[in-house]
Amino acid sequence: MMMNQIVTKTKSYPISCEWEIDEFSLRANKNGYFTSPKFFVDGLPDVKWWMIVYPNGLREPHNFLSAFIKMESPKNVYLMGKFVIKGTTLKKRVRHTFTRVSPTHGSKYLIPLENFYEHYVLDGKFTIELHATIALDETATTSLIENNDVDAALKVTPSLATFMFEDNESKDVALVIEEQSIHAHSRVLGYHSPVFERMFNGTMKESIERKVTITDFEFEVVKCAVYFCYDMYSSFVEPSEYLFEQLLRFADKYDMKKLMVFCETSLISKIDITNVCQFIQLANEVNAFDLKEKCCIFISAHIDSTAILNGFEVLDSSIFKQIMLSILNSHRE
Secondary structure (H helix, E strand, O other): OOOEEEEOOOOOEEEEEEEEEEHHHHHHOOOOOEEOOOEEEOOEEEEEEEEEEEOOOOOOOOOEEEEEEEEEOOOOEEEEEEEEEOOOOOEEEEEEEEOOOOOEEEEEEEEEOOOHHHHHOEOOEEEEEEEEEEEOOOOOOOEEEEOOOHHHOOOOOOOHHHHHHOOHHHOOEEEEEOOEEEEEOHHHHHHHOHHHHHHHHOOOOHHHHOEEEOOOOOHHHHHHHHHHHOOOOHHHOOOOHHHHHHHHHHHHHOOOHHHHHHHHHHHHOOOOOOOHHHHHHHHHHHOOHHHHHHHHHHHHHOOOOHHHHHHHHHOOHHHHHHHHHHHHHHHHO
């Protein structure tokens, strides 16, 4: 006997949208990201949400389109629903507890980029939909129970990374910044940074004190670096260039290779005539070779730009020589 039962333990609210991105914009900004309009929730005036799409993916190897939901709320929001790609059979379930620590969630691997434009862009438009239910109480899950199928009961739970980061009892070290502290697991930091590994698990004083004081980076920068170690990317969905620049310096100082690659890739996608000279100066200071190479290529292609020529005034002479060599080599080719 089949039995369908809707179980609602507290009030829930439906949300949905259909968002179109034209093909030209997707191709032109494939290494950047798109942000949908912000939406309000009927009955929850303090809650706003929107979607973010990375056409070329948020992380390496950049062979999947990524899509995320971002939530603004003074309280935790529990969501269950699905992404739908219009005109296709692709559907992706999404479930998450949105908190101040984890305000963003979605799918880093939503659509494979192989044959993406042939299969998922229809009449020059890519259309992504979200159909979901949200609530402000953890018990507010509307579950469809069919034949006692456990998988059909959608239970909202925090992500594993969020759970681990919020497990304060097992944290054994602290990073002290501007009279604030970020507690973490020494093994997690050590995995990403051989510098932290030596500090906390070697013979240095930090291994006894179980803390390190950081005076040359802002709290927000260190917090984002720690979040990265826990595979928490909410801080990187709509970041500023300044944040990536500071994180690149942090990654260089603490030898965090994965964070270094992540920041380089992100800054490369943001190169334009207004910042390329600033980026190449930064790349030279922290030995970000990929970023420097891409800046040289960009400058060679836009050497007639007045903004770039004005930017040359702040460059070190050694960088200027490298740029000139790059331009000469490009003309020879």
